[in-house]
Amino acid sequence: MRVHLLSSALLFCCIVSSAAAVETRLRLGPSELGGDAGIISKYVDEGATRIDAATGFVSGTARWWNIGLSVDAFIALDDSNRSNIDAGETAEIAARIDYLYEIPEMLQIIPYFETSFYPAHSSGDEPYYLGVDVWYLLPWEGFEVGGGLAYDLDDDAGLRGALAARQFIQPDYVDLAFYQALRFGSRGYREHLIGLRRNGLTVFELGASAGIPLPLEDSYLSIFAEGHYWLESRSRDAVHRSAALITGLSFTYYTRSPGW
Numbered sequence: 001m002r003v004h005l006l007s008s009a010l011l012f013c014c015i016v017s018s019a020a021a022v023e024t025r026l027r028l029g030p031s032e033l034g035g036d037a038g039i040i041s042k043y044v045d046e047g048a049t050r051i052d053a054a055t056g057f058v059s060g061t062a063r064w065w066n067i068g069l070s071v072d073a074f075i076a077l078d079d080s081n082r083s084n085i086d087a088g089e090t091a092e093i094a095a096r097i098d099y100l101y102e103i104p105e106m107l108q109i110i111p112y113f114e115t116s117f118y119p120a121h122s123s124g125d126e127p128y129y130l131g132v133d134v135w136y137l138l139p140w141e142g143f144e145v146g147g148g149l150a151y152d153l154d155d156d157a158g159l160r161g162a163l164a165a166r167q168f169i170q171p172d173y174v175d176l177a178f179y180q181a182l183r184f185g186s187r188g189y190r191e192h193l194i195g196l197r198r199n200g201l202t203v204f205e206l207g208a209s210a211g212i213p214l215p216l217e218d219s220y221l222s223i224f225a226e227g228h229y230w231l232e233s234r235s236r237d238a239v240h241r242s243a244a245l246i247t248g249l250s251f252t253y254y255t256r257s258p259g260w
Contacts, residue, residue: 022133022148022162024179024207027110029100032063033258038250043074043091046183047203047228047235048193049244050091050118053080057250064260066100076120089120108135114150127157127192135166142168158188174210175220181205196238201231211252220252 036059043051054077061070072094076085085091098112110133117126131150138144149161164181183202191197211222229243236242 022146022164022181024164024166024181026166026168027063027068027098027100027108028256029063029066029068029102031065031258031260032061032068032254032256034062034252034254035060036250036252038248039077040246040248042244042246044226044228044244044246045092046193046205047230047239047244049083049239049241050074051076051080051085052082053078053085055091062258063100066102068096068098068100070096070098085120091118091120093117093119106137108133108146110134112150125154125156125192128153129157129160131160142170152188152192156188157192158186160185160189174212177207177209177211179205179207190235194235194238196235198232198234202235203228203230205229214251218253218255220254221250222252223247223249 036057038057040055040057042049042053043055043057051074056075056077057073059070059072061068063069072092074091074093076083076087076089076091078087079085083091094114094116096112096114098110101109101111112129112131112133114129114131115126129150130153131148133146133148135144135146143165144167145163145165147161147163149159151159160183162181162183164179166179167177169176169178182204184200185193185202187197187199190199190202193202205226205228207224207226209222209224211220213220224247226246227243228246230236230239230241
């Protein structure tokens with residue numbers, strides 16, 4: 001797409017949840033290779049707190065002939081009594097395969113298959129989502145709107161969706177990236193997420209990041225923040241909070257010329 005601010009774009013790898021109804025990280029083709037490692041104040045997955053303590057994460061993405069594969073893992077760095085997880089345990093591993101169809105400078109359509117595993121709290125109800133994300137480039141460079149829908153093939157987590165926007169801005173010496181997402185889902189989806197069987201809107205999310213290129217080629221350092229706000233009172237009661245704020249720091253490597 002027309003967005004050329006690669007360092008800003010890749011910062012979204014740091015501020016997105018591992019599995020989301022529409023993923024706000026920028027996918028580029030036909031080839032790409034990248035990885036992230038960092039620390040966040042807590043791990044919140046679409047409003048559901050998986051680790052309520054310092055969390056380490058690693059992620060990787062690769063694309064060849066527009067076919068992409070990505071993996072994300074979130075590991076507790078401290079004991080979290082509220083989340084019932086101990087330091088060193090892995091809260092979630094998410095894997096995704098997708099295909100990027102692009103009309104340059106206009107549109108991205110990304111069908112995908114995605115699943116998550118929860119090693120610290122294995123319950124046998126892991127979701128297997130089949131979905132599609134769509135992003136449309138607005139007339140202003142770096143501004144996009146989009147949305148997505150996904151359905152759990154096992155029918156346990158039901159249907160989820162989102163409407164979203166993202167912006168990439170590059171003033172001198174710093175790259176800025178922002179996103180906003182309004183998420184919703186079926187009764188089965190919210191029951192899977194927080195144990196409350198209720199459909200409709202779930203959370204509103206905001207994310208922002210600032211990063212600088214490092215001397216090492218194709219590498220970046222970023223700081224970021226992300227907020228989740230539950231839109232419905234019964235959901236707020238179920239999770240015992242109305243909002244969550246996450247901050248973090250990460251190192252990113254990314255190239256669009258991996259050599260294959």
